[in-house]
Amino acid sequence: MAEPLVKIVDLHAEVAEDGTEILRGVNLEVKEGEIHAIMGPNGSGKSTLAKVISGHPAYEVTEGDVLFRGESILDMEPDDRARAGIFLAFQYPVEIPGVSIANFLRTSLNSHRDEDIDIFDFQDLLISKMEMLGMDPAFAERSVNDGFSGGEKKRNEILQLAMLEPTLAVMDETDSGLDIDALKIVSAGINQVKQEHQNDMSVLLITHYQRMLNYITPDFVHVMLAGRVVRSGGPELALALEEKGYEWAKELSLA
Amino acid sequence: MTDSADVLEDVGAFTADQVEILSTQRVEPEWLRTQRKEGYRVFAETPMPDTRPEEWRYTPIRELLDLGSLRLSGERPAITDADQLPAELSRLIGAGGESAGQIVQVGASVVQRELSEEPTSQGVIFTSLEQAVREHPELVQRHLATAAGPGEGKFAAQNTAFWTGGTFLYVPAHVRVALPIRSFRWIDEVSSSLFGRTLVVAEEFAEVALVDELASGDFHAPTYSNGATEIVAGEGAKVTYVALQRFGRGVRHLTTDRLVPGRDAQITTVYVALGSDVTRADIQCSLQAPGAHADMLGLYIAEGTQHLDHETLQDHIAPHASSNLLFKGALMDKGRSVFRGLIRVHPKAQRTNAYQTNRNLILSPGARADSLPNLEIAADDVRCSHAATAGQLDEEELFYLQSRGIRYIEAMRLVISGFFGEVLEQLELDGVRQELIRAIEAKLYATRQER
Numbered sequence: 001m002a003e004p005l006v007k008i009v010d011l012h013a014e015v016a017e018d019g020t021e022i023l024r025g026v027n028l029e030v031k032e033g034e035i036h037a038i039m040g041p042n043g044s045g046k047s048t049l050a051k052v053i054s055g056h057p058a059y060e061v062t063e064g065d066v067l068f069r070g071e072s073i074l075d076m077e078p079d080d081r082a083r084a085g086i087f088l089a090f091q092y093p094v095e096i097p098g099v100s101i102a103n104f105l106r107t108s109l110n111s112h113r114d115e116d117i118d119i120f121d122f123q124d125l126l127i128s129k130m131e132m133l134g135m136d137p138a139f140a141e142r143s144v145n146d147g148f149s150g151g152e153k154k155r156n157e158i159l160q161l162a163m164l165e166p167t168l169a170v171m172d173e174t175d176s177g178l179d180i181d182a183l184k185i186v187s188a189g190i191n192q193v194k195q196e197h198q199n200d201m202s203v204l205l206i207t208h209y210q211r212m213l214n215y216i217t218p219d220f221v222h223v224m225l226a227g228r229v230v231r232s233g234g235p236e237l238a239l240a241l242e243e244k245g246y247e248w249a250k251e252l253s254l255a
Numbered sequence: 256m257t258d259s260a261d262v263l264e265d266v267g268a269f270t271a272d273q274v275e276i277l278s279t280q281r282v283e284p285e286w287l288r289t290q291r292k293e294g295y296r297v298f299a300e301t302p303m304p305d306t307r308p309e310e311w312r313y314t315p316i317r318e319l320l321d322l323g324s325l326r327l328s329g330e331r332p333a334i335t336d337a338d339q340l341p342a343e344l345s346r347l348i349g350a351g352g353e354s355a356g357q358i359v360q361v362g363a364s365v366v367q368r369e370l371s372e373e374p375t376s377q378g379v380i381f382t383s384l385e386q387a388v389r390e391h392p393e394l395v396q397r398h399l400a401t402a403a404g405p406g407e408g409k410f411a412a413q414n415t416a417f418w419t420g421g422t423f424l425y426v427p428a429h430v431r432v433a434l435p436i437r438s439f440r441w442i443d444e445v446s447s448s449l450f451g452r453t454l455v456v457a458e459e460f461a462e463v464a465l466v467d468e469l470a471s472g473d474f475h476a477p478t479y480s481n482g483a484t485e486i487v488a489g490e491g492a493k494v495t496y497v498a499l500q501r502f503g504r505g506v507r508h509l510t511t512d513r514l515v516p517g518r519d520a521q522i523t524t525v526y527v528a529l530g531s532d533v534t535r536a537d538i539q540c541s542l543q544a545p546g547a548h549a550d551m552l553g554l555y556i557a558e559g560t561q562h563l564d565h566e567t568l569q570d571h572i573a574p575h576a577s578s579n580l581l582f583k584g585a586l587m588d589k590g591r592s593v594f595r596g597l598i599r600v601h602p603k604a605q606r607t608n609a610y611q612t613n614r615n616l617i618l619s620p621g622a623r624a625d626s627l628p629n630l631e632i633a634a635d636d637v638r639c640s641h642a643a644t645a646g647q648l649d650e651e652e653l654f655y656l657q658s659r660g661i662r663y664i665e666a667m668r669l670v671i672s673g674f675f676g677e678v679l680e681q682l683e684l685d686g687v688r689q690e691l692i693r694a695i696e697a698k699l700y701a702t703r704q705e706r
Contacts, residue, residue: 054658057650082660094655098673107669108659143673160659 003070004029005202006053006168012063013052022048024227025064030168033199037213037238038206040224041246046206047091049224050172053204054088055081068168083112087166089157091173096144101156102126104144105163112164129162132196133189151182158189165197170204175212187215210242223249265323268448271295273327274416281385284392290400294415297405301412313593313625314564319533320507325479327417328362328447340366344441347470347501350693352686354466355434356381360420360451361441370436377430379463384421384452394425398456402513402541403483411511411537414483418452426461428489435464435495435687440480442471442506448479455485457492459517464495464684470530474505480531482510488520490544495523497687499694502530512538516576519546525682526582527691528555528563529698539568542576542604552678553582554691556671556698557590557622564593569609571600571637577608583678584615585671586622595627598641602633611641616674618648618667668699 006029013023022045030036040046052059053066055078065072073081096104105126110116117125130137135155145153154174161169171190175183194201194216205218213221213235221237222229223246231237231252241249274295278288303322304311337345340359348359356370358381365383374381380391387395405412422438440451457463469480480502488494494516502508508531516522528534540549555563569578584592594613615624628641648670656666675695682688 054654056654077663078654078657079660079662079666082658088658090655090658094649094652096652096656096670096673098676099669103672104656104659104669107661107665111660111662111665143676164659 002031004031005069006030006204007067007070008064009067010064011049011052011061011066013048013059013061016058016060021062022059022227023052026224026227026229028222028229030202030204033202034220035194035203035205035216035218037218037221038204038224038229039208039210039221039238039241042208044224045227046224047172050088050170050204050206053170054078054086079111082164085167087161087164087169089154089161089169089171089174091176093145093153093157095146095148097146099144100141101144101159102140105140105160108160108164126163129159132192133159133162134185135159150177151179151185154178154182154186155189158186158193161190162193165201167200168202168204169193170206172206173208174205175207175209183212184215187212190216210238213238225250266299267323268326269298269322269413269417271299277417277419283388286396287388287399290404291416294400294405294412297412298409298416301409304409310566310595313595314533314535314562316535319562320479320509321477324477325446325448328419328442328444328449331361331364331366333364334366341441341443343472344439344470347468348439350690351437351466351468352690353434354437355432357437357439358383358422359439359441360422361443362447362449363419365420374430374432378427379430379432380423380425381436382423384423384454385419387423387454391425394456395423395454398485398487399454400485402485402487402515403511407511407513408537410481410509411483414450414452414481414511417448417450417481418483419450421452422454422465422467424453424455424463424465426457426463428458429460431462432464435466435497435684437466437468439468439470440482442478442480442502445474445478445505446476448481451480451482453482453484455487455494455496457488457494459489460491461489462493464497464687466497466499466687468499468501469508470501471503471506473503476505477507477532478505480506480508480510482508484510484512486514486522488516488522490518490520492517492520494521495525495682495684497525497527497682497691499527499691500530500534501694504532506531507533509535510537512536514538514540514549516540516542516544516547516549518544520544521548521550523550523682524552525678525691526553526565527694528553528565529694531561531563533562535564535566537566539570540578541570541572542578543572545573545575547573547576549578550681551578551580552681554675554678554695555582555584555592556587556695557584557592558587560589562591562593565595567594567596567611569596569598569611571598571604571607571609574603574605574607576604578610580611581678581681582613583675584613584624585618585674586615586624587618589619589621591622592624594625594643595629596641597629597631598639600632600634600637600639605634605636607634607637607639609637609639613643614674615645616648616671617645668696671699672696
């Protein structure tokens with residue numbers, strides 16, 4: 001049997017500043033090409049899990065491990081993890097005034113490749129990805145997330161996903177703050193990128209609501225509560241959750 | 256010790272005799288010799304400032320500058336072949352963009368000068384200041400040291416006494432010079448003192464841009480640059496002045512710059528301070544005519560133990576004039592910056608619009624930015640504002656960049672470039688803007704190499 005791409009083992013993590021424990025023993029395996037959804041109410045630790053996988057300095061792992069292709073990544077800096085193939089789409093993408101999306105993406109790509117991409121090759125690549133996502137090329141000249149609407153910020157995350165082509169895409173509440181039209185566009189974007197890469201890309205979708213899963217069909221659904229994965233199943237689990245609510249999941253976890 | 260010895264400090268090589276010698280060697284007209292001597296008198300009689308006056312409070316110049324350890328720059332022969340220039344200087348000149356003319360000063364002497372045919376035929380004068388004194392004495396006498404003369408303090412007085420070489424740019428009425436003109440000043444000797452001086456006179460409705468590039472290699476001992484710039488823009492004229500300072504280690508650079516826009520004239524200045532151990536730039540714009548406008552822009556990066564101090568004055572004397580100042584700085588390591596800016600609106604200067612903003616990005620815990628914006632308003636119908644901020648590279652912003660595979664130092668470079676974008680985009684000259692971006696990137700890359 002193939003080694004899972006990501007293996008999370010009994011992961012405990014706390015807020016570095018005050019020691020508040022958020023993750024209390026998460027176990028999860030993601031194989032190559034799979035789409036996993038992690039659902040949970042506010043405060044369940046699902047976004048923290050996304051940040052810990054990416055190496056956010058605000059959290060400290062106290063126990064357990066995150067293995068990527070069989071190797072622990074916990075000692076790696078966030079940029080090393082990114083270059084190893086882990087991508088985090090932010091719930092709240094950060095504004096970088098004065099830095100154009102094109103410049104930002106070219107710098108990212110150069111870091112990934114460890115050599116400078118030819119400027120014309122870069123332009124071609126950028127335009128082809130923007131076309132695929134139905135984006136106006138003029139968008140790339142704007143400062144990163146500066147003054148963007150919620151939908152634009154999330155689309156920019158998808159553009160980065162398309163350009164950087166990670167092996168693991170962690171989508172942290174990419175659906176939050178989007179109206180239904182924006183949600184459709186963003187979900188279609190994720191599907192397109194995923195389709196391009198098939199087994200070369202695994203996706204971890206972190207979401208509070210079931211509605212995104214109408215557009216992106218996960219292979220597995222996990223429910224997180226109080227810092228643990230309490231239940232795993234197929235797409236039907238998301239529907240049951242939608243119907244019965246997280247209270248139901250809580251009861252299950254206590255049972 | 257006598258009383259006078261308390262006042263007269265160690266002037267080292269900067270003696271009254273030296274002033275006589277350099278004026279005599281150049282066979283200067285009497286008015287200039289007198290001006291130099293007056294400059295010397297004020298220089299010698301004015302004590303080195305201590306940190307008691309507000310304008311020197313954050314820059315202990317007595318500790319940072321020991322005049323006694325310095326000597327005057329030597330003369331350099333004119334050169335005909337670019338190969339004869341120091342290699343680093345040649346590279347700098349080569350990296351500059353298109354220009355309508357250029358002048359190169361090494362040490363005490365202007366060694367090279369050229370001006371393309373078109374502006375020459377239009378009556379533009381672009382020579383060393385020394386040559387202009389010989390060839391256009393009335394023109395020079397009318398303006399030289401009228402704004403940045405002995406009255407502007409010890410260091411302006413010292414420059415007035417000791418300047419050599421220099422850059423003179425005159426643009427006749429209604430002449431527009433499309434390409435920028437460049438002036439390079441290079442220090443080639445440790446412990447030497449370069450007294451550069453720039454005089455720009457643009458007549459009515461003339462249009463011109465001058466880029467002053469100040470540079471040197473690194474020095475193991477204190478080395479001195481004391482500059483002065485005067486920019487006089489006639490009615491409706493449009494002058495852009497860019498000072499790109501890339502001195503090496505060891506250099507103490509002081510400059511006293513005065514801008515005088517006439518009626519409906521526009522002066523845009525961009526001060527980019529990247530090099531030197533210590534920089535102290537005293538920049539004042541005197542808005543004496545209605546409709547005059549000044550855009551005063553500045554960028555600086557201090558790393559290591561660099562100390563970069565900018566003092567500015569937007570002096571609104573006439574009504575209906577406007578000025579807009581924006582200085583931005585990035586501080587790393589134990590780098591320090593001082594910004595002290597004043598908007599002064601005189602009683603008759605009604606309908607003044609004057610703005611002043613200083614923003615600093617502090618990138619290391621040991622770095623420090625002192626920012627002191629100030630308003631002094633004696634008219635009642637004005638619009639003025641000032642703002643100063645000091646921000647840090649936010650952890651979330653850094654994590655965002657790193658999560659895209661961008662290494663820490665590259666992330667800093669990107670954020671700093673973005674931070675400076677707001678200033679650079681105000682510069683209309685695309686070629687010069689690109690050159691400034693390259694200079695800033697080169698500095699950030701050099702910093703990266705050392706880490």
